[in-house]
Amino acid sequence: MNILEVQHLRISDANTSEILVSDSSFSLKQGSCLAIVGESGSGKSLTCRALMRLNRPWLLQSGDIRFKGEDIMALSPKEMRKRRGKYLYMIVQNGMRAFDPSCVVGVHARETLAQHFNWSKKDIEDKMIQAMKSVMLNNPMDTLNKFPHELSGGMLQRLMIALALVLEPEIILADEPTTALDTISQFEVIEQLVLLRERSGCSMILVSHDLGIVNKIADEVVVMRDGAIVESGHVPTIFTEAQHSYTNYLVSSRLALGSRYKKIMEERVMLASR
Numbered sequence: 001m002n003i004l005e006v007q008h009l010r011i012s013d014a015n016t017s018e019i020l021v022s023d024s025s026f027s028l029k030q031g032s033c034l035a036i037v038g039e040s041g042s043g044k045s046l047t048c049r050a051l052m053r054l055n056r057p058w059l060l061q062s063g064d065i066r067f068k069g070e071d072i073m074a075l076s077p078k079e080m081r082k083r084r085g086k087y088l089y090m091i092v093q094n095g096m097r098a099f100d101p102s103c104v105v106g107v108h109a110r111e112t113l114a115q116h117f118n119w120s121k122k123d124i125e126d127k128m129i130q131a132m133k134s135v136m137l138n139n140p141m142d143t144l145n146k147f148p149h150e151l152s153g154g155m156l157q158r159l160m161i162a163l164a165l166v167l168e169p170e171i172i173l174a175d176e177p178t179t180a181l182d183t184i185s186q187f188e189v190i191e192q193l194v195l196l197r198e199r200s201g202c203s204m205i206l207v208s209h210d211l212g213i214v215n216k217i218a219d220e221v222v223v224m225r226d227g228a229i230v231e232s233g234h235v236p237t238i239f240t241e242a243q244h245s246y247t248n249y250l251v252s253s254r255l256a257l258g259s260r261y262k263k264i265m266e267e268r269v270m271l272a273s274r
């Protein structure tokens, strides 16, 4: 069963009349992970944000987006706000942008959870602390009392994942969740995303440049270029039988994440044995 169906999505810039995403159609199966790959500027983030209806007001979108059959495009702004967080949850590239810089991250977490659940302050805190421990954020109370700029990029990403564990959204949109991180933090955040899927059974859309990450997490993939989908299919098939020359180019030039993992793990084993 498809939890999300997108038909003929088109995004254009009202200021310039430029078409940024043209006639994009894809679907997400319940419980599966769909990756959107493509070079910079191909329309991956705009597509993701269109699903949440979070694009800037001058970016006009048309087409049909259905979440469990419900027409997302027809919802009022108020109804759409209710769907964000609990149904569609976004993990962004740069954690600093996800949190209000003027307050400690615990306030953001509490406010987000209070929007969706009738839990007491104590319940919210307990659930958040438990989730933070499970994503290896030690000293959760200390972390919750910090401002975003006092936390590393990896910690902010893990905080977003912890929040997702408590919210249990139906679809997680992870837009280049590791791009802004160093290699070790990338590895850890990817591991946490894999665990998040296992624990919550959520469906996921993963935007990535990195076909190594896609190979590790995703079941299906769509390849975008210049605002259009040029190819889509099952991950193993795309890796071995890509039809489009651009997909072949991506596959052949992909970062060998597998070997990077191996290298990191070898380094860790060496450090641990010293």
Ligand SMILES: Nc1ncnc2c1ncn2[C@@H]1O[C@H](COP(=O)(O)OP(=O)(O)OP(=O)(O)O)[C@@H](O)[C@H]1O
Pocket (backbone or CB within 6 Å): 013, 020, 038, 039, 040, 041, 042, 043, 044, 045, 046, 047, 056, 059
């Ligand atoms: N707010 C905006 N206003 C106008 N044009 C925009 C806006 N955001 C993005 N664009 C344009 O839309 C196109 C697609 O952008 P998008 O951010 O979706 O690319 P992307 O594939 O996610 O790239 P990257 O991998 O670098 O994040 C680009 O040409 C970009 O310049």
